[in-house]
Amino acid sequence: MNIPGLLPEGLRDSLPPQAQALASLVRTLTDVCGAHGYERVAPPLIEYESSLASGSSRERLRFTDPVSQQTLALRSDITGQVGRIAVTRLAQQARPLRLMYAGQVLRVRGDQLSPERERTQAGAELIGSDGPAAAAELLQLAIAALATAGVTGLSVDLTMPTLVADLAAAGWPLGRASLAQVQALLDGKDVGALKSLGADAFVPLIAAAGPAPAAIIALRQLDLPDAILARLDAIAALAAGLDGVAVTLDPTERHGFEYQTWLGFSLFGAGLAAELGRGGAYLVPRPDGTQEPAIGFSLYVDGLVDLGLGVELQRRILLPLGTPAAEAAALRGEGWITVAALDAETGAAALHCSHIWQSGQAVPA
Amino acid sequence: MPQRIMTAPLIIALPKGRILKEALPLLARIGIVPEPDFSNENSRKLTFETSRPDCQVIRVRSFDVATFVAFGAAQLGIAGNDVLMEFDFSEIYAPVDLGIGKCRLSVAQPDGLDPDLTRLSHVRVATKYPALTRRHFAARGLQAEVIKLNGAMELAPLVGLSSRIVDLVSTGKTLAENGLKEVEVIAEVTSRLIANRAAFKTDGRVVELVNAMRGLVERGDAAAA
Numbered sequence: 001m002n003i004p005g006l007l008p009e010g011l012r013d014s015l016p017p018q019a020q021a022l023a024s025l026v027r028t029l030t031d032v033c034g035a036h037g038y039e040r041v042a043p044p045l046i047e048y049e050s051s052l053a054s055g056s057s058r059e060r061l062r063f064t065d066p067v068s069q070q071t072l073a074l075r076s077d078i079t080g081q082v083g084r085i086a087v088t089r090l091a092q093q094a095r096p097l098r099l100m101y102a103g104q105v106l107r108v109r110g111d112q113l114s115p116e117r118e119r120t121q122a123g124a125e126l127i128g129s130d131g132p133a134a135a136a137e138l139l140q141l142a143i144a145a146l147a148t149a150g151v152t153g154l155s156v157d158l159t160m161p162t163l164v165a166d167l168a169a170a171g172w173p174l175g176r177a178s179l180a181q182v183q184a185l186l187d188g189k190d191v192g193a194l195k196s197l198g199a200d201a202f203v204p205l206i207a208a209a210g211p212a213p214a215a216i217i218a219l220r221q222l223d224l225p226d227a228i229l230a231r232l233d234a235i236a237a238l239a240a241g242l243d244g245v246a247v248t249l250d251p252t253e254r255h256g257f258e259y260q261t262w263l264g265f266s267l268f269g270a271g272l273a274a275e276l277g278r279g280g281a282y283l284v285p286r287p288d289g290t291q292e293p294a295i296g297f298s299l300y301v302d303g304l305v306d307l308g309l310g311v312e313l314q315r316r317i318l319l320p321l322g323t324p325a326a327e328a329a330a331l332r333g334e335g336w337i338t339v340a341a342l343d344a345e346t347g348a349a350a351l352h353c354s355h356i357w358q359s360g361q362a363v364p365a
Numbered sequence: 366m367p368q369r370i371m372t373a374p375l376i377i378a379l380p381k382g383r384i385l386k387e388a389l390p391l392l393a394r395i396g397i398v399p400e401p402d403f404s405n406e407n408s409r410k411l412t413f414e415t416s417r418p419d420c421q422v423i424r425v426r427s428f429d430v431a432t433f434v435a436f437g438a439a440q441l442g443i444a445g446n447d448v449l450m451e452f453d454f455s456e457i458y459a460p461v462d463l464g465i466g467k468c469r470l471s472v473a474q475p476d477g478l479d480p481d482l483t484r485l486s487h488v489r490v491a492t493k494y495p496a497l498t499r500r501h502f503a504a505r506g507l508q509a510e511v512i513k514l515n516g517a518m519e520l521a522p523l524v525g526l527s528s529r530i531v532d533l534v535s536t537g538k539t540l541a542e543n544g545l546k547e548v549e550v551i552a553e554v555t556s557r558l559i560a561n562r563a564a565f566k567t568d569g570r571v572v573e574l575v576n577a578m579r580g581l582v583e584r585g586d587a588a589a590a
Binding site: 094112153155157188189192193206207209213246248255256266268269273274275303 | 435438444446449454455456458459460461480517555561564569580
């Protein structure tokens with residue numbers, strides 16, 4: 001099959017001005033992280049499948065390496081690679097380690113809701129601590145990065161990924177359902193199915209989801225074990241410390257937070273149907289079998305481009321044939337984009353220029 | 366994806382057909398009454414105003430309710446758990462069981478057919494629910510060869526299209542009239558108030574309506590008990 005221009009499902013070309021917007025947004029996001037002391041790392045696109053620890057192997061495009069005969073995979077997430085770097089090459093570096101990254105990721109298939117297979121991921125990870133102070137730093141950093149990129153009406157949804165498993169371990173009755181079933185039904189906030197399986201104990205957790213202060217009050221009224229109440233205190237303090245953004249709490253959400261521990265979070269823009277990013281606390285497996293605490297976030301930059309962010313409105317000026325190079329350089333220095341005419345005929349409109357450089361003056365075209 | 370501002374109308378997707386009649390009184394009790402044209406089958410309108418100025422309703426096929434809500438094109442909707450099970454969309458919440466539209470999702474087959482499936486490695490099933498049917502039979506080690514139909518499921522065994530069907534059953538009368546027997550209930554079905562995940566987390570009106578409906582249904586439960 002050779003149809004000109006047809007791309008495989010879930011892949012697309014990025015054209016002007018979106019391709020430039022993507023690059024500019026990546027720069028904005030990484031600059032904000034860099035200014036907060038996060039240092040950039042750039043892991044490779046492809047690794048041994050066995051060392052790409054995070055995510056499900058079914059998500060990755062795999063093939064056999066003709067050189068080593070081992071299975072290689074294209075990364076579907078960069079977080080795991082950053083963790084690997086932290087516990088191998090940077091194992092001896094002092095903690096906490098602050099790292100950030102940006103790059104393309106690929107998953108083997110999209111779904112109906114998000115068909116794209118290639119995405120640009122940017123994020124920051126703090127390795128060596130996952131306590132409330134680290135959580136506050138990462139959340140504020142994610143919010144600052146998105147706000148600098150131009151997102152308005154930001155809202156943060158906090159989640160407690162291990163809550164349901166912890167409550168089941170503390171003796172909350174699962175009825176006729178398995179823990180995995182209850183977790184899946186809570187992910188869908190499926191009250192009817194939870195009741196029909198006798199897991200009624202977990203139903204009040206659904207009503208507790210919503211704006212943070214009210215959700216925390218509702219949760220405190222349930223009979224929670226002390227360890228979870230302490231975690232709730234940490235989350236309440238975290239929520240109270242986030243200024244200028246709406247904060248909601250969804251205690252049971254676990255979908256997409258399968259690897260997170262005490263805290264997960266999703267970032268939304270007002271009225272957007274898709275989330276802008278997510279993150280949380282997790283454990284990085286060390287080569288010796290122990291684990292190191294970490295916390296981080298990932299942002300999906302393509303979503304920001306679709307919002308129309310990152311497009312820099314720069315004036316374009318047509319330079320007639322023979323314009324001296326020094327004049328052109330001076331105009332660029334003033335912030336113009338200069339487009340040189342290669343002949344006398346081409347007009348400003350065809351080259352998307354709003355102005356023409358004539359007798360030392362920028363004249364509207 | 367266009368940026369939807371907070372003053373944009375809240376859109377509720379409602380299913381055409383039998384569930385609508387039971388759903389409208391519930392919506393009325395939380396303050397949402399569609400304009401009269403909504404009940405006019407001949408109206409060519411696609412979106413309808415309601416008694417609440419910031420809220421519109423749309424009338425779509427029951428399967429499409431889930432799709433509109435999953436994509437966030439509608440923030441709320443009413444759908445049966447049969448539809449939710451078929452799609453298994455990660456972006457849909459079903460926080461309130463409305464207790465209306467009660468029926469069962471069942472496997473049915475001709476009276477004379479042996480109901481024992483243990484010796485079979487595959488079954489041929491006609492259904493409106495291909496994904497759910499495949500999952501159901503796969504869970505018991507059976508490969509389901511699914512024939513997707515959009516209606517008149519009972520016809521399939523009669524004319525030899527498939528040996529079994531998976532379909533909604535309320536009284537079982539249609540099955541009996543066509544010489545079919547309900548052999549297994551896959552799920553009890555009721556209608557749920559469903560919400561888009563992002564809208565639930567970012568639009569206060571969604572949580573407010575969900576809470577209002579939850580309160581209404583819980584009071585109804587208490588009254589019935």
